[in-house]
Amino acid sequence: MKRLIQGVALSFCFILLLGTTLCFAGTTYDKVNKDGVVRIGLMYNSIPAAYFNDKNEWVGFDVDIAEEVAKRIGQEMGKEIKVERVKLNNKTRISFLTSGRIDMSTANMTHKRERDRTIDFSITYFFDGQKILAKKGLYTKHEDFVGKKIASMQGTTSEKNAINLLKKLGDANAEKNVISFQDEPSCFLALQQDKVAGWSTDSTILLGYAAKEPGKYELVGDFFSDEPYGIGLPENDSDWRDAVNFAIQDMWTDGTYMNIYNKWYGPDTLYYFPMTEKIEMWP
Amino acid sequence: MRSSKRSAQQFGIIAGISLILYVIFKHADFGYQFYWGVLYEVNPTYKEIFGYWLLRGLQLTIEISLISTAIALVLGTIFGIARLSAFKPTYYLATGYVEFFRNTPLLVQLFFWYFAFPLALPSTIRIFLNEHNFEFWAATIGLGVYTGSFVAEIVRAGIQAIPHGHVEAALSSGLSRTKMLRFVILPQAFRVIIPPLGSEFLNNMKNSSLAMTIGVAELCWQSQQIESFTFRGFEATSAASLIYLGLSLSISAVMNTINHHLKIGQEKQLTVLDRIFGFFFKPFYFAGKLVFIIVRLFKQTFRLGEYAPVHEEALYASIWSRLAAVIWKWLVYAAKIIFVCLFIGVVFLIAYAVYSFNWAVIWKNLPALLFWTFPHGGAGEIFFGLGGLSLSIIIAGIALFASFFIGLVFGLGRLSRNPMISTPSILYIEIIRGNPLIMVIFWVYFFSPIVTGMQIDVFWSATIAFTIFSGAYLAEIVRAGVSAIPNGQIEAATASGLNYFQVMRKVVLPQALKIMIPAIVGQFISLFKDTSLAYIIGVFELTTIAQTLNNRLMIFPFEIYTTIAVLYFICCYSMSMVARQLENKYSPS
Incomplete structure (x- = not known):
């Protein structure tokens, strides 16, 4: 019993020590x-x-x-x-x-x-700024994506923006229609395989991926948010x-x-x- | 009486530990302000209560778990029986299924089902799938197929556990093979396999957390969503962990009662809890009875399955039955031939697909997949920029080595008669085992900066998480190994004057280790597969490298994912061969 209390006290000290010494003081x-x-x-x-x-x-x-x-x-x-x-x-x-x-x-x-x-x-x-990338020749304006699925990346502002855009255009299932992936390659794969109609994020990222297969993809509509x-x-x-x-x-x-x-x-x-x-x- | 005193003691200790934790979190200054209100208050920026998100996630987790469990049970039963088939092609197919899916990481399989598999389908089907919640079904079916391969092994082992005499007795008493399976083998086998089956279903529920990687908004996904919206990762992860823990405990409670209810051969000892659960099983029981009665009525009405009296139309019957037997024989032959053709066809298709791969891409990137940029890493990179398969192996190796000692301490601790020691051990083991690995990774990741005031490298963060996770499983292996040593030996050793540590070191552990070796190798295999999860926090192990390469090449997903699946498979399969050999070498019989 005595040992146990000692042990607990020791580990407490250790944790506190660790917590105080490793906190960096001073400016970057x-x-x-x-x-x-x-x-x-x-x-x-x-x-x-x-x-x-x-x-x-x-x-x-x-x-x-x-x-x-x-x-x-x-x-x-x-x-x-x-x-x-x-x-x-x-x-x-x-x-x-x-x-x-x-x-x-x-x-x-x-x-x-x-x-x-x-x-x-x-x-x-x-x-x-944020845009939507889609397969060439299928869509001409943002309204065309109402009721369709749009890919985005989890934990990004573009995810929230895409939901808001769909909501504004009258999509009742906006939350469900924006599918969030863990990284950009997953989003692009989803678009490539028609799992989603569009992929929305910052336009330079979209351009980077569209250049992988020139002539197959295009950006649709204007910027709908400044980034x-x-x-x-x-x-x-x-x-x-x-x-x-x-x-x-x-x-x-x-x-x-x-x-x-x-x-x-x-x-x-x-x-x-x-x-x-x-x-x-x-x- | 004794047991109730013990549980009161345990309860007291748990309460004490919670109190200490509460005081620590309330008063110690970690440089981080806890704000649990994020879970139940309306967030001013987003006008949402994030706690609801977790509940929505929970609903989806339960749905995925239930459906994939059903799929796994069906697949597992079919392939488990097929693995015992004397007809070789069936055996090969079943073995291929079981070995392949058991020896590749679930994460890679989910990527395959979601990203690669639809490419093999006609576009009309693909569009149909995408319009019908394909993320959900890819995750659920992927999970079912994965768990199915484990269930198949359990079913096979269960059937093999039935003494051969029962089979002979059943056949000689005139039952057909299907009837023998249905009435003699399966009812017994299922009773044998229910405990391992239960833990497999538990794993299945925990594995459903991986569905987050293909964008299914289940519990784990929702907790990370809250994190990314509010940067309250610790609070969100803790809440999700508690929910997972509750789910795990309820599943094991249900499995325990089913186990108690189905027990045969000895007198049933039902606890109060069992009786309460039993009340919920009653409808199923009556439904089963009802089906049985209907079937019997149906048979009686149409006189199915009754043989015509021999003395009246003996000749007639014998001609017809002989003809039927011949037709049946040919039908079986035809079925076998069709099966073989299909089998060859599938093998050919796979071989052709592999043949038409862009092999140049694979060869060019293989070094990156194996070693990444080693030895030309930049400043501050661990192991000179080592990554890929070799980093996966290193992570698994370090984690197994460290967790072995944790497992030893807590496994023995759990067996201790002193509740001050056994209760913390039980808490550690059960809390970790009740949570998906992905949650443990997030815990270590979000918790370590709060405690230490600095962020350790993601490599170490992941390795610590794997160590803590695997420690709990090894503790259970140690416990089982030590419990298997006859008590008499311990008593004899103690009587000859050895103290506790000497008894353990000199007598019990050397023997227990021998029993534990196959299980430890098994744990290493699953640890190695689990390293793929380090992808989620950006450790440059094999799966992350594959994603990065795929990102650059973009048009060869099949090649990349197949290559890493094969790499994982080679490593895991060769290790499981070793495990099997060790098992044969050390098995008591």
């Missing part, structure tokens, strides 16, 4: 400066934002942007900082930030107020947020941003997506 900026390492969260299944190419190299628009931001922050600190890439999916991209596993997440993240409760965002670094992408950052950490924001603005000013943009979304690419907006600039 100082930590990155001290360690010389920045941990960046990136998706691995999103073409052309962040994916593994045919040589199994991890490339994409988000990858280049994140590396460039890290490089510039390093220049400001006056030293080379190493980048550690961490794989994220839609399940892990927010909890990794809140728990401090990563310092920034460049992962197709729309800036949403609900999300802002637990994490912070940088200024918008990419402007996207401003921000880099996800730890909550209440303004030094770090400033550093990231300034890096993005500097990239825009000296033209590096457009170089990266054209590399992935320019007219010569499979994912041509004209740039119509402007990064928010602070004089």
